[in-house]
Amino acid sequence: MNNFWIILFHTYINKLKTKSFIITTLLTVLIVLALTNLTNIIAIFDKSGGKENVAVLDETSQLYEPFKKQVSTINKDIKLTLFKGSETEAEEAVEKGNYQGMIQLGLNKENLPLATYKARSIADSSLFTDLQTSLQQLKTMLAASQIHLSPVQLEKLYEPVSFTKIALEKNAKTEEELNQARGIVYVLLFIIYFSVIMYANMIAMEVATEKSSRVMEILISSVSPIKQMFAKIIGIGLLSLTQLAVFLSVGYFSFKQNMESLKEGFLGVYGFGDIPLGTIIYAVIFFILGYFLYATLAAFLGSLVSRIEDVQQMITPMTLLVVAGFMIAMFGLGKPDAPFITVTSFIPFFTPMIMFLRVGMLTIPVWQAVAGIAVLVATIAFLAIFGARVYRGGVLMYGQSNSFKDIKRALQLTKNK
Numbered sequence: 001m002n003n004f005w006i007i008l009f010h011t012y013i014n015k016l017k018t019k020s021f022i023i024t025t026l027l028t029v030l031i032v033l034a035l036t037n038l039t040n041i042i043a044i045f046d047k048s049g050g051k052e053n054v055a056v057l058d059e060t061s062q063l064y065e066p067f068k069k070q071v072s073t074i075n076k077d078i079k080l081t082l083f084k085g086s087e088t089e090a091e092e093a094v095e096k097g098n099y100q101g102m103i104q105l106g107l108n109k110e111n112l113p114l115a116t117y118k119a120r121s122i123a124d125s126s127l128f129t130d131l132q133t134s135l136q137q138l139k140t141m142l143a144a145s146q147i148h149l150s151p152v153q154l155e156k157l158y159e160p161v162s163f164t165k166i167a168l169e170k171n172a173k174t175e176e177e178l179n180q181a182r183g184i185v186y187v188l189l190f191i192i193y194f195s196v197i198m199y200a201n202m203i204a205m206e207v208a209t210e211k212s213s214r215v216m217e218i219l220i221s222s223v224s225p226i227k228q229m230f231a232k233i234i235g236i237g238l239l240s241l242t243q244l245a246v247f248l249s250v251g252y253f254s255f256k257q258n259m260e261s262l263k264e265g266f267l268g269v270y271g272f273g274d275i276p277l278g279t280i281i282y283a284v285i286f287f288i289l290g291y292f293l294y295a296t297l298a299a300f301l302g303s304l305v306s307r308i309e310d311v312q313q314m315i316t317p318m319t320l321l322v323v324a325g326f327m328i329a330m331f332g333l334g335k336p337d338a339p340f341i342t343v344t345s346f347i348p349f350f351t352p353m354i355m356f357l358r359v360g361m362l363t364i365p366v367w368q369a370v371a372g373i374a375v376l377v378a379t380i381a382f383l384a385i386f387g388a389r390v391y392r393g394g395v396l397m398y399g400q401s402n403s404f405k406d407i408k409r410a411l412q413l414t415k416n417k
Contacts, residue, residue, distance in 0.1 A: 290352025
């Protein structure tokens with residue numbers, strides 16, 4: 001058992017000290033800090049203080065004020081300025097960067113508003129949409145006055161329709177709870193997805209590297225291949241937890257420092273202020289089980305190759321399984337109760353992400369979550385037993401890899417030992 005711990009900590013410490021691990025960790029920490037300080041970063045580069053300045057040429061001398069009032073209702077960050085010069089002068093002011101754009105107001109034959117919007121680039125569709133919506137409302141108001149609608153009738157015309165959503169299922173989540181769940185599930189799905197791909201690949205590369213340097217021949221004379229495999233899996237697992245602990249700690253403290261500025265953005269939409277404890281527990285469970293599932297698979301696939309160059313080719317099908325599960329989960333964020341999502345949540349290689357999605361988004365029976373966990377545990381146990389046999393023979397195989405045909409050769413070598 002001492003040899004097991006020696007390999008485990010040797011794997012952990014060696015990977016912890018590598019330049020690639022340190023650089024990746026630092027870069028990811030910088031990305032986390034950038035995301036949590038995004039509002040402050042934008043404010044540094046935004047010379048207008050978040051305001052979008054638009055010049056208005058009013059050919060009618062009567063549309064500017066009511067148009068300005070409608071725009072302020074739609075978006076308070078749009079600042080309109082009545083331009084006194086000519087159209088050419090307004091265009092030059094826009095080209096110099098004094099304004100984001102210019103809008104020319106006029107009347108058609110029916111005395112209803114029309115407009116032409118000009119800017120250096122029309123890529124900012126949100127500004128154009130807000131201006132168009134404001135002008136549309138002004139047109140509706142003027143058209144209503146032409147047909148002599150009273151203020152009461154006009155108010156009825158603008159009154160929004162009453163549309164209420166009620167869930168008939170017992171203990172179903174409210175709209176607010178669904179938005180909150182969607183946000184946390186979205187973030188945690190990304191964590192599970194990238195962690196599984198990155199650390200499973202790391203295990204396969206570790207095994208292939210040792211084989212290519214013939215270190216494996218020395219190791220198998222003193223430690224059983226099964227101990228080697230699980231020592232590496234747990235060692236890389238500890239490494240992943242260390243890295244995630246750094247990311248989450250930096251993210252948490254930076255998040256707390258910028259709580260106020262984030263309330264109007266992503267935080268305000270998805271409501272991360274009160275994450276249910278059950279969601280966090282399920283996230284940890286499915287993350288750990290998902291890691292062991294793909295790590296076991298990666299370990300014995302890595303044992304089948306003799307050259308580092310062959311690792312990616314061998315583990316590509318495994319990577320595609322992870323990508324497929326992630327894409328299904330992204331679809332499920334919009335429709336978590338779809339039959340397709342329910343069925344795929346019980347397929348072992350998709351369960352870590354899709355069952356977690358259902359648990360976070362829906363109020364499902366406890367037995368379904370437990371069944372998903374049981375399916376994962378059973379699959380991990382099967383892969384561990386089968387993978388250990390393949391690993392035991394695979395570490396003795398050298399030469400060019402013949403893809404999955406090598407599994408049969410590895411099993412034959414195991415029987416002959």
